[in-house]
Amino acid sequence: MRTIQATDNIYRHQISLAAKIHFTSTNKFKSRVADLIESDQHIFNVGSLSISNIKDFIPIKKEEFLLKFKIVNKPYCxxxxxxxxxxxxxxxxxxxxxxxxxxxxxxxxNLVITMPNADTMGSVYREQLLLLKEGKEEKVFLIENFGKENYFSAMYYSKFLLGNTSSGIIEAASFKKYVVNVGRRQEGRAQSKNIVNTSFKCAEILKAMNRCIKFGEYKGGNIYFKEHTAKKIVKVIKKEI
Known part of the structure; x- marks a missing residue:
């Protein structure tokens, strides 16, 4: 539904107010939409589209994946x-x-890092990541763009996730991964029990990271997952319009 620390939150609200039918990914977001539009009608909790077919996902073979992106075959975050x-x-x-x-x-x-998006100030993070890479060619791997299938494969083979991306909140639980979620970018999103939240302070990030390493594989569920999300959306649209 929304993230508090994102500029596009304003636009999401405007779209929600203008829409006739609403599809949400969790019950929490369904309640938020109801509060926003002052009605509980025409709101359907169908789960997240990005993981609706996650049970059918087959990762790229590990050797092929690592070779494709020139990643050393060692455990990585x-x-x-x-x-x-x-x-x-x-x-x-x-x-x-x-x-x-x-x-x-x-x-x-080892660190497998996807590069920042085109948001304002993304270049500041990019600059620091390039500095991090210097002298650590066998430890730090910077990937400009994985694409969905490769990114899901990267997640599948990783030990845990670290950062402030929505994929850590929405998809990682389906891959049985714990996530260190840093800062406030994803504040406002509903979270499964695989998330360890922390601030943008080095010591706090490391503390959270050490917790995730000790946890191992996440055994819980994903609040964003529901089967046949796309089919449910199509069914509702056909009925309502």
Missing amino acids: LITFHPETNAFEENRVFAIEMKRALEQLSKQI
């Missing part, structure tokens, strides 16, 4: 950081704290 769009100047500090934490983390486990 999958990492994605984006700027916090409502904390413009703070992003410079956040990016430096991120790099400090990743330098320490690279001493324990």
Whole structure:
């Protein structure tokens, strides 16, 4: 439904107010939409489209995946950081704290990092990641763009996730992964029990990371998952329109 620390939250609200039919991914978001439009009619909790067919997902063979992206065959953490769009100047500090934490983390486990998106201040994070890579070619692997299938495969083979991306909140639980969710970018999203939240401070990130390493594989469920999401959406639209 929404993330508090994202500029596009305003547009999401406007679209929700204008829409006739609403599809949500959790009951929590269904309640939020009802509060926003002041009605509980025409709101359907159908789960997240991105994982509706997750049970049928088959990862790329590990050897093929690692060779394709030139990743060393050792345990790794999958990492994605984006700027916090409502904390413009703070992003410079956040990016430096991120790099400090990743330098320490690279001493324990390899890092496979997807590069920041095109949001404002994304270049600040990109700059720090490029500095992190220097002298760590066998430990740090920067990937410009995986694409969905490759990214899901990267998640499947990882030990845990770290960063502030929505994929950690929505999809990671279906891959049985714990996630260190940093900062406030995903604040407001409903969370499964695989999420360890922390601030943009090096010491706190490392503390959360060590918890995830000890946890191992996540055994719980994913609140965003429901089967046949697309079919349910089509069925509702045909009935309502």
